[in-house]
Amino acid sequence: MTKRSLKLPDLLFSVANYTILSLLVIVTIYPFYYILIYSLSDPIEAQKGVYLWPAGFSLESYKSTFALKGLQDAAVVSLSRTVLGTILTVVCCSFFAYLITKQELPFRRAIYRFVLITMYFNAGFIPWYLSMKAYGLQNNFLLYILPTALVGFNVILVKTFIEQLPASLEESAKIDGAGYITIFTKLIFPLSMPIIATIAVFAAVGQWNTWFDNFFLVENPKLQTLQLMLYQFLNQSNAIANMSTQELTRGDTVRAMTPESIRMTITMIVTLPIVLVYPLLQRYFVKGIMLGAVKG
Template sequence: MNRKAIKGDLDSRIFNAFNIAVLLIVSLVIMIPLWNVIISSLSSGRALAEGGFIFWSKEFSLENYRAVFRDSSIWQAFFISVSKTTLGVITHVFFCAMVGYALSKKHLRGRKLYVVMGVITMFFSGGMIPTYLLIKSLGLLNSFWVYIIPALFSYYDVVILMNFFRNVPDALEESAKIDGAGEWRVFLKIFIPLSMPAMATIALFNGVGQWNDFMTTKLYITDQALYPLQMKLYEVIVQSQTQSMQNIGSVMIETTTKGVQLATIVITTLPIVLMYPLLQRYFISGMMLGAVKE
């Protein structure tokens, strides 16, 4: 083995070791606070008040979670969050796919105008007050559909799908049309199945956004029956009460607002964290779309 090969192998090992060290540090910076939140949420109020622990609690208790689930509105909020995220993701992805499919066709009349209009929406918006007046004029205030209709369209997602549709061989579409398939059948039977990686990537990003969104509720919803989990979390965090004492039978169990906050954070975060592994393989391949050109 010559000197260049030895030097190249040494450089490669140093580079890999550097990458591993950096990624390990970044992982620890991310994981340690998360672990501390989980452990703190499982700690008693007395242990939280004393503090002084990072990796393991001095006294474990499920009272923080019992306090959260004793509030019956948390289940309604969970149902609203799941409903708006599921329906919002499905409608958003399907609507963006329809627009992207149409704009991927060069023979579409007015295509350039539609593209310019879409690009404008990526850089400019009407602002908070005009948007509120629009939502009000559409009758969407205090309506579940305020979570769905305004979030239907994103030109950024349309661009991703449009570029993916352009890479589908024209022969597939032509052969389907020769067999008598119309535009809808071509779109649903050919383009949708072939674009699952891109659509799963968009669904993941949009789902996280839908699940974490509470500003829509803050601006447009006053009916507490339509509050999602994130709004309930917001209410818990802004509570001024610092400590509460609860009697269960003959045993006095202490909980703090901080403990209830942390338990609520874990409850609201867990579903979206569990969803990521299910879409991971689609997410990775979707992010690689267009990265390699042959």
């Protein structure tokens, strides 16, 4: 059996295609890689230039950043809001979407259309601020998780996925005497794991990156999130670098920090946790998006 030889135009197209895609991969990955190797470089050596590997490997930037007052507490708050907020969003959106698929639900169409309206219209900052204060969420940890318990876009994704499941599965469960909650928890939810993983990624990224609510409605330093704290540190990198230079004394040697090294380290601290989550859920994420796109 002979292999089919490529014609010259096909060969040229393949070479050009792989070349362009390879360049796009490099352009996409290198900025993140540059931030990583800069944060791992000696601050003074890094000022001379960093290209493919760290310039004088050093963890002083990370030691200086993690030594900042209140950083550990803020990290716990951000991690807690990400985990609890994601769980609450997944549970509420998936169960609500399941209920919307039931024909016997009163005003089902009106409720679903109301959810759709929230995707097109935003009340604005002032009504949002007044509503959060009226609900007693100011200086309250619930501010971080309750407002995102129900997200219209997530509801649409889950509803579309559930409607693709064979109706005979639920009918068989009803014949065996299962109720709505039993059917959802033991049948619908496990079968919807691809789309559940998809909205979990959306929710986790949103929770981890958000600092807007903390900035306007939280004054308690014990409830400060890592993102807002690092954002403030990012704007104060010059002062932090000067402070770190005075504090990082080892014997007769003073290891100076630079504003650029502080910025790169802070960027890595904020970005790395979410970057590590994506590979774990990528298989479910892609499958969930594709299945939802077929019908939606």
